[in-house]
Amino acid sequence: MLSDTKDFVEPPPNAVMIGTGKGGVGKSTIAAHKAAWHAARGERTLLVCVTGQDDDDLGIERFGRGIRPEGPSVLNGQGLFRAIQERTPLVPVREVRPNLDVVPGGEAVGELLALLTARLPVEGIGVVSSLARALAPLAAWYDQIVFDSAPEQDSLEQLALAACRWLFVPTRSDDASIRGMRRIARNYKLVRKQLNPQLQVVGACLYGSNPSATQLHSEVRAEIMKELGPSTPMAARVVGYREMPAVNARRKGLTFSEYAALLPTSAKSYDVAAGRAARADVVPQSIQPLAAEMDRLNSEIDELCRKAAT
Numbered sequence: 001m002l003s004d005t006k007d008f009v010e011p012p013p014n015a016v017m018i019g020t021g022k023g024g025v026g027k028s029t030i031a032a033h034k035a036a037w038h039a040a041r042g043e044r045t046l047l048v049c050v051t052g053q054d055d056d057d058l059g060i061e062r063f064g065r066g067i068r069p070e071g072p073s074v075l076n077g078q079g080l081f082r083a084i085q086e087r088t089p090l091v092p093v094r095e096v097r098p099n100l101d102v103v104p105g106g107e108a109v110g111e112l113l114a115l116l117t118a119r120l121p122v123e124g125i126g127v128v129s130s131l132a133r134a135l136a137p138l139a140a141w142y143d144q145i146v147f148d149s150a151p152e153q154d155s156l157e158q159l160a161l162a163a164c165r166w167l168f169v170p171t172r173s174d175d176a177s178i179r180g181m182r183r184i185a186r187n188y189k190l191v192r193k194q195l196n197p198q199l200q201v202v203g204a205c206l207y208g209s210n211p212s213a214t215q216l217h218s219e220v221r222a223e224i225m226k227e228l229g230p231s232t233p234m235a236a237r238v239v240g241y242r243e244m245p246a247v248n249a250r251r252k253g254l255t256f257s258e259y260a261a262l263l264p265t266s267a268k269s270y271d272v273a274a275g276r277a278a279r280a281d282v283v284p285q286s287i288q289p290l291a292a293e294m295d296r297l298n299s300e301i302d303e304l305c306r307k308a309a310t
């Protein structure tokens, strides 16, 4: 979408995008948890999901959490699409958790591509700032703004990058994930050069890996530096690959720490064996380390943003 013209956009100082050009590495999980982490600390937080897929980590659609705005639905990416189409401010679902508002992603976000492409000949690269403009009227209300982003979609990545001050890049250890970093690095450089000179890579992390695979981790860290620059700060925390608690928590629309809080009252395997409970009622023990690792990762990302801001 970008051309040679210059156009400046001022991003909110507290807006961070969780992004990398590869699908399935944990972007949405980290973004939802980061937003919930800040909100739980009493910070007014907005999560904006610039993704064509609504993972609903926070149970907005499946469990009806949050206060929906009056008027047409904002679920499934419709609110995000409409704000850009009608050039109006974003309208979030409010209080999905105390202090946490969300602009949900979903199918309608995919329709933005045709809309922006149609506007491009008339409006030039200013179309890439459409999301930044829709966010601007409400940005000052929030202490923290977190963007989830779409993989393998340059236009949507650029749209979110133009609205952010910081980019945090999670990756897995496989080659396809490393190649995905190349893609976000390219979009990052384009947006920074042509639209948003304040944009900065705030750090990166290895996500969903065996925490004891230290040799592999140092190899991946070297790759990250190569793709994102030698001074890219790395989060020391590696969130482990723990599929069952991660998938179960999402199905229940709960964050890892909310799901872990159910552990003391959870049904046990012997209840399932005795026919008193279903397997789905058993909260796996491994949710505890997963919740602790995710909390520490969020704390590190927060520290990296604070350090970069000073």
Ligand SMILES: Nc1ncnc2c1ncn2[C@@H]1O[C@H](COP(=O)(O)OP(=O)(O)OP(=O)(O)O)[C@@H](O)[C@H]1O
Residues within 6 Å of the ligand: 022, 023, 024, 025, 026, 027, 028, 029, 030, 051, 053, 055, 149, 150, 151, 208, 239, 240, 241, 242, 243, 244, 246, 247, 250, 290
């Ligand atoms: N620590 C973890 N261990 C194992 N599985 C995980 C972990 N965290 C998240 N997952 C699961 O991995 C899958 C991909 O995660 P997620 O949706 O966050 O990735 P994504 O990068 O946003 O994907 P997409 O590019 O499709 O939007 C999901 O099923 C999620 O529940």
Ligand SMILES: [Mg+2]
Residues within 6 Å of the ligand: 027, 028, 029, 051, 053, 055, 148, 149
């Ligand atoms: Mg996602």
